[in-house]
Amino acid sequence: MIKLVDIHKSFGRQKVLDGVNLEIEDGKTTVIIGGSGGGKSVLLKHIIGLLKPDSGQVIVDDVDIVSLNDRDLNEIRKKFGMLFQDAALFDSMNVLENVAFPLKEHTRKKEKEIREIVEERLRAVGLTGVEDKMPSELSGGMRKRVGLARAIAMHPQIVLFDEPTTGLDPVMTEAINELIIETQKIFDLTCVVISHDVQSIFTVGHKIAMLYEGKIIEYGTPEKIKMSSNPVLRQFLSGSLEGPINVI
Amino acid sequence: MNKIAATIDNFGRAILDNIEEMGRILILFLSVLMWMVRPPLKLRLIFRQMEFVGVKSIFVVVLTGTFTGMVMALQGYYGFKMFNAESLVGSTVALGMTRELGPVLTALMVTARAGSAMAAELGTMRVTEQIDALYVMATNPVKHLIVPRVIAGVVMLPLLTVVADFMGILGGYFVGVPILGINSGAFVNNITKMVDLGDIYHGLTKAAFFGLILSVVGCHKGFNTTGGAEGVGRATTEAVVLASVSILISDYFLTAIMF
């Protein structure tokens, strides 16, 4: 289980997280929603120790990872896979090498076996025949899908997705959602998904958390969230300009 | 009064910043050492960097070495001619190249070519979150990215310096003997008489040290880049300036210690 306890984080004078409390259940998909620039990516990076909170605890399987040394943190990270918002593919490597990277680093599988796994993962995200292309030769949506394939290459126990469907067409969005749901179910993964897409939120999430002004202001099942009377949430889900969220 | 205080304040802060940066470079160097001895050694990555730092620098090092040797012969000739000691041109060129100009010029050229590229490459990886991605995949970026570059720098700089030394002497010979008419036998004889292996070893030791400086500084600047494409540009410039200055300053102290 992943537990965030009273996380505070500022960059310079800007307070981004202001006391986040959240429990992420094992074997479930938790979706985090919230406004652009609201700190969702920052929150996700805390879960895997890329950012350290100014105060608070990040507990992964009963270990507070905030105070861990590099070596122990590395061990914890082997449980994780992560899709970055901009994919973060290695641009000195082709698609095959990118997806194969975690396999080559942490398993003793043979070249041929790795290639088969990579092709299988790429097929799952709807890509074939791109193994030899470099990341710079791919479209934004294709890069995202390669990043997705890399994140699930090892079948890690916990996968963090930073906006897996942003920038994809509606059909591909549906396919990726389906892929997340399927993989989650088959391997009993713990998934954390950041999403803006209201449709995806309810199809993918077992639990939904809304981040607003540095806090989790609402948490619950999709049904509960749909019924919520919280004005911020109502405005967010309906995409209305009227309400407590100030855009302009 | 306030202005003076502010000036002192700024000055002090600049010094503190510099000391802090020195400290961080030192820490990076120590962690490079630590990761270097921890298996597995990533040979493929090391060879790729050696190719980039070494093989691909040969052409510019050949050019630099040759012309430096040529101009030294020319300058030396006019000086020595006044004392009718033209035959000393050969040994002057050879000593100058092996002890000083070979290592220093090679290091400066490689800094401009490869040190800057290291900063730019790692800087881009930093701002596009590729370094974060390495952490996430439980791969230490110091081991994966920096160790191979530092090894390549330390190993390849002496080799390139040998090339520069040789080409410099050859260039000196070319200008001295056929063009200026110095006796060929005297030219070569003087070199073998005046230059001993110690001179060459000292030069190569310097070169290895310069290779360490340029790779560690280049990696440090790139690794700690912030601020997008502009930040990458800044990191690259700073890497070249800091590495070049450090090479020239350390050259003095190395010379003072060794000779």
Ligand SMILES: Nc1ncnc2c1ncn2[C@@H]1O[C@H](COP(=O)(O)OP(=O)(O)OP(=O)(O)O)[C@@H](O)[C@H]1O
């Ligand atoms: N490394 C950093 N240094 C300084 N400020 C940062 C850093 N990372 C994020 N921020 C700031 O923190 C705030 C939240 O950023 P974050 O990327 O988490 O937003 P987000 O909720 O993911 O938005 P989006 O939906 O647009 O991706 C932003 O205002 C951003 O400027």
Ligand SMILES: [Mg+2]
């Ligand atoms: Mg984001």
